Amino acid sequence: MTSAPTPVRVRIGPSPTGDPHVGTAYVALFNYAFAKKNGGKFILRIEDTDQKRSSPDSEQAIMNSLRWLGLSWDEGPDVGGSHGPYRQSERLNIYRDYVNQLVESGHAYWCTCTQERLAEVRKRQLALKQPTGYDGHCRERSQTEVLAEIQSGTPGVIRLKTPHTGQTRFNDFFRGDIVIENTEVDDQVLFKSDGFPTYHLANVVDDRLMGITHVIRGEEWISSTPKHVLLYQAFGWQHPQFCHLPLLRNADKSKVSKRKNPVSLEYFREAGYLPDTLLNFLGLMAFSFEDAREIFTLEDFVQNFKLERVSLGGPVFDLQKLLWLNGRYLREKRTDAQIVQYLQDQLFSTEYLSQIVPLVKERVEKSEDFVAYADFFFAGSVLVSPENYLMKDVERKRTIELYEFLIEKLEALRPFDATHIDSALRAFCLEHALKSRDLFMPVRLMVTGKKATPPLFETMAVLGRERCRTRMRSALQALRAMPV
RNA sequence: GGCCCCUUCGUCUAGCGGUUAGGACAGCAGCCUCUCACGCUGUAGACGCGGGUUCGAUUCCCGCAGGGGUCACCA
Numbered sequence: 001m002t003s004a005p006t007p008v009r010v011r012i013g014p015s016p017t018g019d020p021h022v023g024t025a026y027v028a029l030f031n032y033a034f035a036k037k038n039g040g041k042f043i044l045r046i047e048d049t050d051q052k053r054s055s056p057d058s059e060q061a062i063m064n065s066l067r068w069l070g071l072s073w074d075e076g077p078d079v080g081g082s083h084g085p086y087r088q089s090e091r092l093n094i095y096r097d098y099v100n101q102l103v104e105s106g107h108a109y110w111c112t113c114t115q116e117r118l119a120e121v122r123k124r125q126l127a128l129k130q131p132t133g134y135d136g137h138c139r140e141r142s143q144t145e146v147l148a149e150i151q152s153g154t155p156g157v158i159r160l161k162t163p164h165t166g167q168t169r170f171n172d173f174f175r176g177d178i179v180i181e182n183t184e185v186d187d188q189v190l191f192k193s194d195g196f197p198t199y200h201l202a203n204v205v206d207d208r209l210m211g212i213t214h215v216i217r218g219e220e221w222i223s224s225t226p227k228h229v230l231l232y233q234a235f236g237w238q239h240p241q242f243c244h245l246p247l248l249r250n251a252d253k254s255k256v257s258k259r260k261n262p263v264s265l266e267y268f269r270e271a272g273y274l275p276d277t278l279l280n281f282l283g284l285m286a287f288s289f290e291d292a293r294e295i296f297t298l299e300d301f302v303q304n305f306k307l308e309r310v311s312l313g314g315p316v317f318d319l320q321k322l323l324w325l326n327g328r329y330l331r332e333k334r335t336d337a338q339i340v341q342y343l344q345d346q347l348f349s350t351e352y353l354s355q356i357v358p359l360v361k362e363r364v365e366k367s368e369d370f371v372a373y374a375d376f377f378f379a380g381s382v383l384v385s386p387e388n389y390l391m392k393d394v395e396r397k398r399t400i401e402l403y404e405f406l407i408e409k410l411e412a413l414r415p416f417d418a419t420h421i422d423s424a425l426r427a428f429c430l431e432h433a434l435k436s437r438d439l440f441m442p443v444r445l446m447v448t449g450k451k452a453t454p455p456l457f458e459t460m461a462v463l464g465r466e467r468c469r470t471r472m473r474s475a476l477q478a479l480r481a482m483p484v
Numbered sequence: 485g486g487c488c489c490c491u492u493c494g495u496c497u498a499g500c501g502g503u504u505a506g507g508a509c510a511g512c513a514g515c516c517u518c519u520c521a522c523g524c525u526g527u528a529g530a531c532g533c534g535g536g537u538u539c540g541a542u543u544c545c546c547g548c549a550g551g552g553g554u555c556a557c558c559a
Binding site for chain 2: 118129198225284321
């Protein structure tokens with residue numbers, strides 16, 4: 001006689017610390033499909049335990065992007081559910097209670113080591129070519145002594161007391177048993193001095209409390225899974241089934257990153273990719289249908305989804321194939337009327353045009369002039385010969401380096417409006433001893449492909465961060481490839 | 485560097501001991517066509533290396549190499 005199977009419950013736990021990431025969508029898709037295929041629940045949990053980097057804007061953007069893709073969740077911060085709250089910052093007291101339980105049972109301990117000491121320990125370990133990790137300083141001290149320090153105001157953290165002997169074993173659905181020596185696992189911080197838990201603690205407690213049956217997440221987590229398993233053991237809980245998906249890759253096979261690839265879901269939307277295309281494409285990553293079909297709906301994907309058909313080589317996120325797929329969707333899955341509507345909504349929206357018109361109206365005389373003058377607001381690529389990107393009296397190598405810095409600076413610029421762009425660019429000139437006019441023309445050419453445009457800062461603001469960064473990156477690439 | 489994971493055309497992948505190693509994107513050639521694109525047809529292109537196991541290995545095992553991930557009071 002078999003007991004009734006536990007209902008499948010899976011979750012996606014994005015950290016609201018930046019733009020909605022394509023990797024989040026990829027992992028969400030697989031979780032969603034697994035839940036739906038098995039009649040289970042798909043849960044969205046916001047993992048905002050990093051106070052410094054988390055923002056409500058990012059959280060909202062992530063939810064908007066997932067919704068745009070059509071991945072809806074059964075439980076989450078906005079839709080509620082029986083296992084809430086679904087925002088980790090709202091569960092602080094829960095983590096505190098559980099971590100105290102660990103301290104009481106002797107599975108965790110307080111630590112008052114300073115960042116400086118930690119850095120020193122690390123430095124020494126590196127110098128001696130020893131494995132890096134916490135040296136257990138406070139673990140060896142009397143807890144009453146450590147606690148006294150904390151009473152008197154010294155900031156402290158709680159660390160997991162990992163065993164010094166033996167090994168930790170867990171099963172990964174795709175890879176089978178993975179065994180790691182406990183000496184490889186260091187005393188990870190569970191509870192930070194700001195009263196927030198770390199990912200390790202929060203994810204274990206929440207997965208348990210939320211009844212998560214399968215943890216489907218990226219492969220990057222494999223190496224910290226032993227810590228999680230040890231935590232489950234310390235609590236006396238059974239752990240969920242782990243399923244580590246292969247990571248999306250850049251063309252050079254490294255983990256997909258914004259420096260080498262567009263990764264923001266907002267970029268894909270703005271650049272004109274259809275949500276169903278993107279989802280379909282993500283479904284092609286590490287997965288294949290038994291009948292080899294490559295074009296399918298989300299419903300098809302759910303119906304045919306099987307963890308057994310996930311392949312493990314890290315898939316390169318190949319923009320060329322995505323482009324082809326998007327073309328087919330446009331041609332085959334949209335009527336002309338839908339495309340007209342789509343263009344009006346996406347590319348020629350009243351909102352976008354309203355921003356452009358004030359910039360160009362003084363420079364034009366007839367409606368057709370707008371097309372010639374404002375084309376770069378709508379164009380995909382605005383590349384010109386790379387020598388145009390060179391700065392006066394700056395050698396190429398240095399130029400490339402400077403643009404790298406500049407792009408990074410602009411990527412992080414928030415809000416991305418004319419005022420901020422203005423000061424960011426001017427500050428950049430000061431920092432690197434550049435004349436503003438020497439920098440502004442190449443930048444103008446990178447983002448617009450033209451020498452004559454409306455004022456640069458306003459223009460960049462209207463184009464938006466994603467378009468600017470993509471254009472600057474491809475300009476930079478052209479500059480790198482330029483024959484000397 | 486330690487530990488862990490991975491390894492079929494350039495890329496996404498099929499394959500689960502015996503196949504002319506299949507499909508898709510990109511490439512190339514041709515057809516279609518006022519051009520381009522679409523579409524269609526064809527073509528080139530892969531089992532990382534070395535040992536085993538086996539009558540037989542792309543497929544199973546071991547080693548090596550290569551790639552990746554991870555070593556935070558970030559997730």
